[in-house]
Amino acid sequence: MRNILFDLDGTLTDSSLGITRCVQYALEQLGRPAPPADELLFCIGPPLIESFAVLMPDGSPDLPQKAILHYRDRFDLVGKFENHVYQDIPETLAELQELDCRLYLATSKAEFFARQILDHFELSPFFTGIYGARFDGSLCDKGELIGHILDQEGLAVEETMMIGDRKHDMIGAATCRVGSIGVTYGFGSVEELTAHGAGHLVHEPLAIPGLISRLRQIGAGEASCRWPQPTPGY
16 A cells, blocks of 8 residues: 545645635625535535535526636635644654655645645645646546546556545545545544445544554455455544
8 A cells, every 4th residue: 555645625634714714705706695604514525516506506507617716716815724734644644654655635626726735834745746626627526536646647556545534535436446544533424434435434644654554464455345344443
């Protein structure tokens, strides 16, 4: 297990403040009521166009795309840094590097913004590659994105693991037949992660290197086949 793909929001950073404020701003710009922040946490993880379609089901088909443009206006100015790194993430990434892992970012957030965020929080040096969605909406689907990374980097499926906090990460991993670790400290519940195929669960970042080491010892690819249910959380 050499190649580790990390989600960003809810896995490396707590971006809830910036994302919910930008969603509220976009809705207000379109004359729509803006729900309180705690009712918008479901927007963290999925592609934005899906979230706005849920928030405005009675509008024209192009309304979610208009909302995304308003969202990006505020996000580019201030929202991207209304964010903080989860405790122990730098130490976790450093330990994985010591295990000779190659780390890649795999986020549905626009890659342009993802690079700025990793640079701002001094996390970029940990990553061999940084991948995200394009502004035209392509690569926002996690399965499509993971497949793109595998192809671009020449990564072996059996040596690759996806780590994330939402069902989209688990579904994308299953689509591409790579391993998956669900983190429970983010925005997805244990129930969501297990229902959508999480191979393993961890409850804190520093548990990730230990789990990777354990999977290496028993053979990560074989373990994924033998364990249809998630391993106990670490």
